[in-house]
Amino acid sequence: MKNAQFSPWCKPFGLFSGLLIVLFGLVIASSLTGAKTISLSESWSSLSLWQSCHSENCDIIRFSRLPRTLAGLVAGCALGLAGALMQSLTRNPLADPGLLGVNSGASFVTVMGLSFWGTFSFWQSFSLAFLGALLAAIIVAITGAGRGGRLNPIRLTLAGVSLAAILEGLTSGVSLLNPDIYDHLRFWQTGSLDVRQLTIFTLLGPVVAIASLCTLVLSRSLNAISMGEDLARTLGTRVGLVQLSGLLLIALLSACATALTGPIAFIGLVAPHLARGVLGSDHRYYLPGTVLITPAVLLLADIIGRSIAPGEIRVSIITALIGAPALIFLVRHRIGRGM
Template sequence: MLAIVVVLSLAVGARTIPPATVWEALVDPRPTPEHATIWDGRIPRTLLGIVAGVALGVAGALIQGLTRNPLADPGVLGVNAGAAFFVVIAVGFLGVASISGYVWFAFAGAFVSSVAVYLIGTGGRRDVNPMRLTLAGVALGAVLTGIGSGIALLRPEAFAHMRAWNVGSLDVRSLEPLMTIAPFVLTGLVLAAVASRGLDALAMGEDVAQALGSSVLATRLCSVVAITLLAGAATAATGAIAFVGLMIPHVARRLCGPDQRWIVVFTIVLAPILLLSADVLGRVAVPGEMQAGVVTAFVGAPFLIAIARRRRVIAL
């Protein structure tokens, strides 16, 4: 499925290119309009979709495993909104114009919003209520998004090149965004692999996890750092794309069971399928183009409602 979606991402757009021409461009590129379209636009876009999809999906899997909250993802819990807000601050007031500059602000925003949502949602108590965390994340995300939109309206010249980014888009014309975030995503994936085993033990309770030799503090710290790197990097490159990290871990859990390590592995393959499919659909759904973040919202919002209506929403 991933291979098919990658081919569609390279072939489908304002100008549909036959798969044979796509293959020819990959193995024997020549200075033709079709080959230029593939190399200058669609290959960077497709590769970014793969990496950003992996980052958002695994971040969602880690958040759900850490909080035992089936409603959690970087978008719903306000992590993406925090990263995007700090990027708006960097662009609007500090004049940062390149992704290599504001990616650090995205990391800071993702971390600050994660901590803020956790503190607001738990109220200082040790027990974690999934619904309370979700409400805190949605509220904080709405506030930060509103303030960020106001700043963008006050300084339109600074945000002219980021209009598509504001709603979540893969529309890039070079490999610079991908090359900038790739090391951080790779580091986040390594930390996710390290934290996965501890999350399986933590699911049985802190006391049981400690009895099994798992360090609860190390697992939580490793998970938070991984979530910050993955969500912050993806948001810096593509904008605040929501619901990828919500839907995909549930699909992976249906396929492989509750083992967090396998959930992460399946998510790495499944999340890019969703994000690239949304991007391809957005190219042909309306005249011009609909950003991938809008398409994932159309699909993810009903998914969130369906999960929230389940009686066993608290138990993963």
């Protein structure tokens, strides 16, 4: 009986251990990948931040590859959980912060802020990104709600795609009126992990960590909602409170990722499906799995972008090449079965 009692935990523990090993390997590969070859021993010694940096290779590791790797970890965790949370709350397998206009809302409000106030601090940029992501999420939720205020998956997807197209058009129109805004827009339109400031992570790291923990706390409630809102209410779940909390967390996580790397499409759509395929649909396992799988996929895409061309292909382009076929596959199989 004792073995039978612990057997359900054996498989998730083994899978989590394997995912951690894969993620750690990709972190090392990311620190070694670049135009200049730097040995593992020199890379490791350069990461000793308490030692002074006196070589070009040390500068490359500390101020280029290390921030880039951290950006992949932080943005990947934020985008993955935002996508997983959105798919769970809406019970829509095609839900994604980029597909439903949340990233476009963050980009639009940020660009509007640049056009009116010029340059501003990182926290002001983050505040605008959060406001835009929250407003976009609210508009899509209201537009996509069916009778009785319940979220309709098909209407939600159509509302998100429409809002994203409108906001992207307005953003492009504003940028064409000001060359300086257009230079900033190039960053927001093509997301990249090329972050050069470690201080950003001291600001965003705790925010993403707290939002991630809050998302994991909702796992039992999300399990109940996945069985239907009526049954969830019967089981004592406060569906409205969970949906409101989830909406705020989606906006916060999406804003963090967008403020850090710019919009990166499809990663929040594909990675949760990979986690669900590996760990099952129980949110107690699949949400922590998403935290490990999404940064791994994002770092892998970035490594591919840095390796297959003499210069660099931005990570958002690689994720689009991966995510577009995945989206077609999901549409054919999910919508064909009534989603």
